[in-house]
Amino acid sequence: MSDQIAENLSAIRSRIIQACETSGRPATDVGLVAVSKFHPQDAVEAALKAGQRVFGENRVQEAASKFPALRETWPDLRLHIIGGLQTNKAVDACRIADVIETLDRPALSDALEKAAEKTGRLPELLIQVNTGNEPQKSGIPRDEADAFIKASMLRFGAKVRGLMCIPPEDEDPAPHFHFLTQLAQRHGLPVVSMGMSADFETAIAEGATLVRVGSAIFGSRPMTGS
Template sequence: MTTIADRLSIAQSRINQAAQKCSRMPSEIKLLAVSKTKPVSDIIEAYQAGQRLFGENYVQEGEAKIIQLQNDYADIEWHFIGPLQSNKTKVVAEHFDWLHTLSRDKIAKRLNDQRPANKAPLQVCIQVNISHEDSKSGIHATEVMALAEQIQLMPNLSLRGVMAIPTATDDISVQQAEFSALARIYHDLQQRFDGIDTLSMGMSGDLDQAIANGSTMVRIGSAIFGERGT
């Protein structure tokens, strides 16, 4: 039976191989271990195997884990990657290091106002609905620049790039179209603003295609921690 350390190693090997296929340096791509619904003991096991970036989807669950681990595992970098309602912004502003799903000016303002003075700016990615699905969160590509300009005016937020959850499909042509569209937005942001270095896209099923299109951060959950409830 494989351990979390084994599965982390396998995931990193997949990233390395995908990077080499498209002549990229593996060090350019960060692995975000998605630990939602998993116990703290799993996070500690991954930490002991060298993992430092963890992604959580649920505000209260993430907050509880951060508080429990903040003393002995202070160098964990916590990423909030789920949908965020305005009444939950305070928890994210106070506890997380990153937010990947920013798509509204109202949320940005609340996060900026609620970020504690003793913390570094909250690192944020704008979520783009690159697949144009009604069921997906995120803004239209044409709205990204306007939101980015607003974020630049907020001293307690630091815009790092864009994130998307593409169509769930094995169709390589669909994956390619959506990933390349997000990459174009990312490069446009880089031309306009300083500090843009994060193209957050790709999961277990489409990791190779995402990396071929320039992803700098891939999100992997069940392939590391097992399916939910296991």
């Protein structure tokens, strides 16, 4: 497992470098979030041994079961919460995460503010925008995004670092990526998290500064330590 994950990481890094070159961007512009959701701690450890330091998890409870022990050996690892965050998980998220990529509604802002007061720490924040206005998907609707971004920046200051999106599966992602980059630039936000295993090169061409890759690194199904 370790060798395969290391090979996969090397291949993804090469593709990121190539996509940056094609787009006329320095490779240092784009960071990789290795999406380790549903994969065991052993898989994360294999990626850490291969030099990866930034990971994404959907569920706070799952992240809490894996990452505190790993931080003891790799204190420079960074954990991103990339799944929809329930308000009752805000305290736990503030305790364990370095970045929450899914701030998407005023109720969550309220919960995070209270959680930060309770825990004494607030992770960096990305605002998730529902670029396709899909009713089943998390994210602030497009027509509410500007106002919510402004309100969040007033409330949380420099902790608001950027934007995140997940385009509709059945549409060309490029216009969605372009929209998100323009929105981030309009608000002076440096981080644009977009693009996954199937479309991260398109995201890089449209201005991504973070890409979230899971199955291309860890495999399409959860691995075991055997």
